[in-house]
Amino acid sequence: MDLALSAEAVTYRDQLRAWVSEHLPEQWRDVPVGTGDDEAYVAMRREWGRMLHRGGWLAPHWPVARGGRGLGVDAQLAFLDVLVAAGAPEQMNTNGMGIFAPALMAFGTEAQQDRYLGPMLAHDDIWCQGFSEPGAGSDLAGLATRAVPDGDRFVVSGQKVWTSYALFAQRCYLMVRVAGVPDGVTMVVLHMDRPGVTVRPLRNITGTSEFCEVFLDEVTVDADDVVGGIGDGWRVATYALARERSTGLAQRALQLSRELELMNARLHRDGHADDVLVDAFVRSRAVDSTVRRVLATVAD
Ligand SMILES: Cc1cc2nc3c(=O)[nH]c(=O)nc-3n(C[C@H](O)[C@H](O)[C@H](O)COP(=O)(O)OP(=O)(O)OC[C@H]3O[C@@H](n4cnc5c(N)ncnc54)[C@H](O)[C@@H]3O)c2cc1C
Numbered sequence: 001m002d003l004a005l006s007a008e009a010v011t012y013r014d015q016l017r018a019w020v021s022e023h024l025p026e027q028w029r030d031v032p033v034g035t036g037d038d039e040a041y042v043a044m045r046r047e048w049g050r051m052l053h054r055g056g057w058l059a060p061h062w063p064v065a066r067g068g069r070g071l072g073v074d075a076q077l078a079f080l081d082v083l084v085a086a087g088a089p090e091q092m093n094t095n096g097m098g099i100f101a102p103a104l105m106a107f108g109t110e111a112q113q114d115r116y117l118g119p120m121l122a123h124d125d126i127w128c129q130g131f132s133e134p135g136a137g138s139d140l141a142g143l144a145t146r147a148v149p150d151g152d153r154f155v156v157s158g159q160k161v162w163t164s165y166a167l168f169a170q171r172c173y174l175m176v177r178v179a180g181v182p183d184g185v186t187m188v189v190l191h192m193d194r195p196g197v198t199v200r201p202l203r204n205i206t207g208t209s210e211f212c213e214v215f216l217d218e219v220t221v222d223a224d225d226v227v228g229g230i231g232d233g234w235r236v237a238t239y240a241l242a243r244e245r246s247t248g249l250a251q252r253a254l255q256l257s258r259e260l261e262l263m264n265a266r267l268h269r270d271g272h273a274d275d276v277l278v279d280a281f282v283r284s285r286a287v288d289s290t291v292r293r294v295l296a297t298v299a300d
Pocket of ligand 1: 138165
C-alpha cells in the first residue's frame with residue numbers, strides 16, 4: 001500500500017490544521033506526556049477527544065456509518081502529524097479507538113459495534129486493555145483469568161496488571177480462559193462498573209499512575225459480549241495488537257521527536273545540537289518509519 005497522501009487526505013489535513021490552530025487551547029500545547037496531576041491530565045485528554053469528535057475529526061479512516069469519514073489510513077497518519085506538530089495532547093481513547101476498534105469491526109457482531117463504537121468515539125466510554133497478568137506478561141499464553149459459563153453469562157475471576165488507565169475506564173477488552181474448553185482463550189468486553197471489579201493504581205517513578213492492577217472477583221460478563229467466538233481470543237488479540245504496534249506507536253514516536261527537539265532548544269539556545277539528544281531523535285524517527293512500514297502491511 002502507498003502511504004503517500006491521497007487528494008482527500010490532503011484536504012482533510014489542511015482543514016484539520018486550520019481547525020486545530022483555532023480551537024486548541026494555548027495551555028494544552030506541549031504538555032509533557034504523562035506528567036502532572038493524573039486526573040487533570042486525563043480530563044484534559046478526554047475533553048480534547050470530545051472536541052475533536054464534535055468537530056468530526058476523529059478516526060477519518062473509519063466508515064461513515066460508524067462516525068468516520070471513510071478515508072484511508074493515510075488520513076489517520078495525517079491526523080497524527082497535524083496534532084503532534086501543533087503540540088496537541090494525545091486524545092484519551094487511543095486504547096479503544098486505535099487498538100480494539102479495528103478488531104471489533106473485524107470480529108464483532110453488528111450489535112456489538114452499534115453498542116460500543118459510538119460511545120468510544122465520543123469519549124463517553126474510555127477503554128482499557130486487560131491482557132497482562134502477574135504470571136503472564138511476555139508469555140501471555142499463560143493467562144489464568146477464568147471465565148466460568150453460567151447460562152447466558154460468564155462468571156470471571158482473576159487478576160490483570162499494567163492495565164493502562166483502568167482507573168478512568170468504563171470498558172475493558174479482556175482476555176480470559178473459558179473453563180472446560182480446550183484452547184478456550186477468549187476476548188470479552190468487561191463493564192468496569194460491575195460488582196467484583198477492583199482497580200488499584202500503581203504509582204510509577206514519575207509519580208503518576210497510568211498503570212493499574214485490576215482484580216476480578218466473580219464478575220459477570222454477558223455471553224453476547226464475547227468478541228469473535230469462544231476460543232478465538234488469539235485471533236482477535238493478534239489483530240488488535242498489530243494495530244497497537246502501528247498507529248498508536250506512530251503518535252508516541254512523533255511526540256517523542258517533538259519533545260526531544262524542544263528539549264534541545266531549551267538546553268542550547270545557540271542552536272548547538274546535543275549528541276545524546278540527536279541520537280535519541282534519530283532513533284525516534286526510525287521507530288516512526290518502522291511503524292509506518294508495519295501499518296502499510298496491515299492496512300486493508
Ligand atoms: C507503556 C506500557 C503500557 C502497557 N499497557 C498495558 C495495558 O494497558 N494492558 C496490558 O495488558 N498490558 C500492558 N502493558 C504490559 C506489556 O504489554 C507486557 O505484557 C508486559 O510489560 C510484559 O510482561 P512483564 O512485565 O511481566 O515482563 P516479563 O514477561 O516478565 O519479561 C521481563 C523480561 O524478560 C524477558 N523475557 C521474557 N520471556 C523471555 C524468554 N522466554 N526468553 C528471553 N527473555 C524473556 C522480556 O523480554 C523482558 O525483558 C504495558 C506495558 C507498557 C510498557
